[in-house]
Amino acid sequence: MPRPPTKNSSSSAASRSRILLHGASDSDSDRSSSPSSSEAEAEEEEEEEVVSSEDEKEEEVVIGNEEDKKKKAPITISLKKICKVCKGTGHQAGFQGATYIDCPMKPCYLCKKPGHTTMSCPHRVAMEHGVVPASRRNNQTSMDYVFDRQLKTEIPKIKPAFVIPSQVDCGLIKFHSRRITSLEFHPTQDNVLLSGDKKGQLGIWDYGKLHEKMVYDSIHSCIVNNIKFNSNGEGTFYTSSSDGTICCTDLETGIPLVLLDVNPNGWNGAATWRMLYGMDNNPDRGLLLVADNFGYLYMVDGRSKTKIGEPVLIHKKGSKVVGLHCNPAQPDLLLSCGNDHFARIWDARRLVGESSLASLSHGRVVNSAYFSPRTGNKIMTTSQDNRIRVWDSIFGNLDSPSREIVHSHDFNRHLTPFRAEWDPKDPSESLVVIGRYISKNYNGVALHPIDFVDISTGKLVAEVIEPEITTISPVNKLHPRDDVLASGSSRSLFIWRPREEDDSSRHQHEQKSKGFLVPKAEKKSRRKFDQESDDDSDLDPKGKKPKQKKFNGKTAQNGKSKVKIVG
């Protein structure tokens, strides 16, 4: 980072290197802050002040060697601590231990509003973890009234307690060779999970038998965006990919059949390469719907395996359509969402451009849009503006969402986009799961929990963590029948089940995970998992809270995953 030339520092080389060393090792030593680090920090700060008070003007050192040889701009290194976010002085953004300190000059990264930082965001403070409902709109329409009178009576009055799969049961560490991009449970075989990754690999795993797993890497050549099972019971499943194809693959043999290829002329540069996203099927018509990165929707007849009609522009031309969902109660009702910041409702029988039944506006890219799984009467979207939006009735006023729930999931590269997913088992259609981007300090380790949110109130129901999972879990899916959560975190897969007794702590230490399959080369780094055992020495006598442990740079606690029930 070239900076304007400054005069040479008068500091001695010795003191210079010492100071530089301090600066360089700073974040490291902070991250691994031992219990006694407060003293060290204080010492360090003192030293800093000495430096800056010694000579304010000499805050930059010129490394002059190169300047002597070539007449290039000199490379300078700042000795004064500057904020890596805004380059200003007087403060520093970044991790201090496992707590992230925000740059005060930037707007809040959570709610995106100026005047406060993420730490002091009212959305975070109010609900503790960044989830808060926006006020319910008060412009009830007559349709809302009809809905309340006629349909709501069908919905059970008493909400059953939410069941939270909060403890890791088993996992496949680095099963995939790239990060997980999609997950799908088998519709009838309870323990079978399919997973797709960024490289195009497709994993099939029977998590009832830890070792029954398989990875196919010849089905797709890049990102597997969607996995859907064939509803006709043929034992095949569909996948859509950024390689521009839909494949129909036999679950037993892994032999794929290409149903659709939207790049018949091959590669002619990135500007024209079409990628397929948001695949869903319409079981009533045996239709497969899929969309591309230029705004177009395609339809394929699942039986004749042929393309139907011409592609239809359903989102802004040239913009990526990221999601499609057929209404579970009325499959001809289609929901789409995309990079043009809109989610749209369509009648799939009359699909022509500009003919959407409704357009739902968002602040940024819409990562996902789903009808509710039972009645299909609600809509939930996840947008990169850090909000989960809920429309309580598709028959009501769709001009504005019924609720906006602020939640940290804004990250658009390096990670698979976050999507809030319904719990298909919740009769009240209000429990959803979504991974959290922003980290939280759990006994000295920065962890990214998986959040369970009640979208009828906006309340955070639970945040689940596993101290060994230090990576973000953007891909989550709840089982259609069992109390099971599957999560994809980086290249690893995890199966979560409810804690056997959430209220009692007596037998907590007896709970064990079944195990983790670790590739040979990774064994060393996974020692903690392998050792996970009857060792309950980290539990205090009451067994309620795990004892705090020194942060060793990797993990705060041995042992058990935890869930925090909020409220």
Next chain:
DNA sequence: AAATTATGACTCC
């Protein structure tokens, strides 16, 4: 152990 890389949306001109 720091540097590098992959990588997507957004802003600005």
Next chain:
DNA sequence: TGGAGTCCCTAATT
């Protein structure tokens, strides 16, 4: 309208 520059708590690799 499009290309360059920017961005923020990534994760694996060297």
